[in-house]
Amino acid sequence: MELSYNMFKLGEYDENTYNVGAWGACYKGIFQASVFIHNVDRCQEMADWEILDYKGQARFVRAYLLLVAFTSLWPGTYYAG
Numbered sequence: 840m841e842l843s844y845n846m847f848k849l850g851e852y853d854e855n856t857y858n859v860g861a862w863g864a865c866y867k868g869i870f871q872a873s874v875f876i877h878n879v880d881r882c883q884e885m886a887d888w889e890i891l892d893y894k895g896q897a898r899f900v901r902a903y904l905l906l907v908a909f910t911s912l913w914p915g916t917y918y919a920g
Contacts, residue, residue, distance in 0.1 A: 861907060861908065861911040862908055862911055862912070865904040865905070865907050865908035865911070866904075866908060868900065868901075868904045869901050869904045869905060869908070872897040872898070872900050872901035872904070873901060875893070875897045876894055876897050876898065876901075879893055879894060879897075
């Protein structure tokens, strides 16, 4: 199964979604989110508030995928706050 921004947006993921090939899948998702963030301003069909909302969602997904990629390399290392 391939991990993507759309899976997060549509809620089609669970804790086992990224177990296989997590590193490559995470970085593909990080790349997709970054491309989206840099290009969504070109969309003329969306209102400004929608663009800001989608950018925020994409930034969250990108940060989450960075966390998943990091913890897949070093299991048990995370910031518990």
